[in-house]
Amino acid sequence: MASYERIYLSTPHMSGLEQKYIEEAFQTNWIAPLGPNVDSFEQELASYVGVKGAVAVSSGTAAIHLALRLLDVGKGDIVLCSTLTFIASANPILYMGAEPVFIDSEPNSWNMSPLALERAFKKLDIEGKLDKVKAIIVVHLYGQSADMDAIVKICERYKVPIIEDAAESLGATYISERQTQVATKQSGTIGKFGVYSFNGNKIITTSGGGMLVSDDLEALGKARYLATQAREQALHYQHSEVGYNYRMSNILAGIGRGQLQVLDERVEAKRRIFARYYDELANIEGINFMPEAEFGRCNRWLTALTINPSYIEATVPMICSALDKLNIEARPVWKPLHLQPLFKGCMYFPHASGSVSDELFFNGICLPSGSNLTTTQQEYVIKAFKNIICQPT
Numbered sequence: 001m002a003s004y005e006r007i008y009l010s011t012p013h014m015s016g017l018e019q020k021y022i023e024e025a026f027q028t029n030w031i032a033p034l035g036p037n038v039d040s041f042e043q044e045l046a047s048y049v050g051v052k053g054a055v056a057v058s059s060g061t062a063a064i065h066l067a068l069r070l071l072d073v074g075k076g077d078i079v080l081c082s083t084l085t086f087i088a089s090a091n092p093i094l095y096m097g098a099e100p101v102f103i104d105s106e107p108n109s110w111n112m113s114p115l116a117l118e119r120a121f122k123k124l125d126i127e128g129k130l131d132k133v134k135a136i137i138v139v140h141l142y143g144q145s146a147d148m149d150a151i152v153k154i155c156e157r158y159k160v161p162i163i164e165d166a167a168e169s170l171g172a173t174y175i176s177e178r179q180t181q182v183a184t185k186q187s188g189t190i191g192k193f194g195v196y197s198f199n200g201n202k203i204i205t206t207s208g209g210g211m212l213v214s215d216d217l218e219a220l221g222k223a224r225y226l227a228t229q230a231r232e233q234a235l236h237y238q239h240s241e242v243g244y245n246y247r248m249s250n251i252l253a254g255i256g257r258g259q260l261q262v263l264d265e266r267v268e269a270k271r272r273i274f275a276r277y278y279d280e281l282a283n284i285e286g287i288n289f290m291p292e293a294e295f296g297r298c299n300r301w302l303t304a305l306t307i308n309p310s311y312i313e314a315t316v317p318m319i320c321s322a323l324d325k326l327n328i329e330a331r332p333v334w335k336p337l338h339l340q341p342l343f344k345g346c347m348y349f350p351h352a353s354g355s356v357s358d359e360l361f362f363n364g365i366c367l368p369s370g371s372n373l374t375t376t377q378q379e380y381v382i383k384a385f386k387n388i389i390c391q392p393t
């Protein structure tokens with residue numbers, strides 16, 4: 001018995017509040033990039049996450065690109081980057097003509113391993129390449145913060161600024177205990193720059209969009225200028241350097257304002273979905289969920305788990321394809337970037353003797369986790385999943 005309506009990993013979930021802001025934009029004819037919704041969305045998001053400022057742009061990828069540009073990353077420079085992530089984290093490194101060096105995950109959070117990071121710095125130091133390292137991109141995977149205290153400590157020692165790719169982790173928190181001061185911070189607000197995405201599959205969406213956040217207002221001013229074709233203050237159009245057309249439209253920012261108001265609800269819904277999967281599946285031998293590290297609270301953007309082949313015969317591709325036949329979308333965990341043909345030959349630093357991210361990719365699967373997934377739909381997914389993994393093949 002297949003579900004009639006396809007069940008997706010994560011779909012847009014409108015609240016109804018968006019319409020008012022879109023309506024306003026139409027009534028005032030602000031149908032353009034920039035406008036009052038853009039300004040308000042920036043202020044509202046900055047105040048939600050607790051940073052001094054934000055710049056709304058056309059995508060999360062654009063925000064990462066701008067951050068690299070602001071950090072003066074250029075041809076031949078090196079940028080360290082989490083390996084277990086979506087390609088968008090690292091593509092902008094190539095836009096700048098720089099070289100990515102990939103860092104493995106730690107088992108505790110599935111995010112950047114401080115051990116591997118330390119080893120990467122030491123190796124680059126020995127090779128005399130430290131001065132080429134201009135930035136590090138730390139990804140907060142599936143809505144969980146990386147261990148920022150440990151990462152910040154290493155990066156401060158090597159004086160390398162951090163860009164946080166928090167595309168998947170808006171609404172998650174990190175408990176920082178640096179200098180014995182305990183502070184709960186929003187994911188994406190600890191590094192020099194933080195990046196959020198409002199793509200259609202993210203926890204809140206504008207159909208497409210992104211945000212660059214920072215406490216450095218001067219840098220954000222520069223980002224705004226670069227994102228507007230690097231147009232200088234002049235009556236005529238004047239340009240001295242290369243820029244981009246990266247600003248968010250006033251209509252989409254209106255959607256974002258409505259979505260931001262329900263972000264907390266979306267986090268709770270995603271966490272409830274995770275809890276239901278956990279209750280039903282965690283006691284099966286060979287199944288392990290992405291752990292929630294003690295240093296933060298996940299938004300559980302996607303529920304991810306691993307299948308131990310010593311206990312369960314069905315492989316991740318087999319499970320995904322069997323679920324697909326039942327009209328359920330499931331996906332393997334991100335293929336690590338050091339395994340992608342695009343990045344063949346790039347340096348890679350594993351967590352320990354074995355690579356954690358390789359293991360997570362081969363055995364990891366993401367289950368439907370949309371905040372609008374109904375209990376009935378989720379029960380259907382759980383039943384189908386149990387049937388597939390319990391059936392001897």
Ligand SMILES: *Cc1c(COP(=O)(O)O)cnc(C)c1O
Pocket residue numbers: 058059060061062085086088089139165167168196197198199208209210
């Ligand atoms: C979605 C995503 C991005 C990019 O966001 P876009 O808005 O689609 O450009 C970057 N990094 C990660 C980890 C993502 O999941």
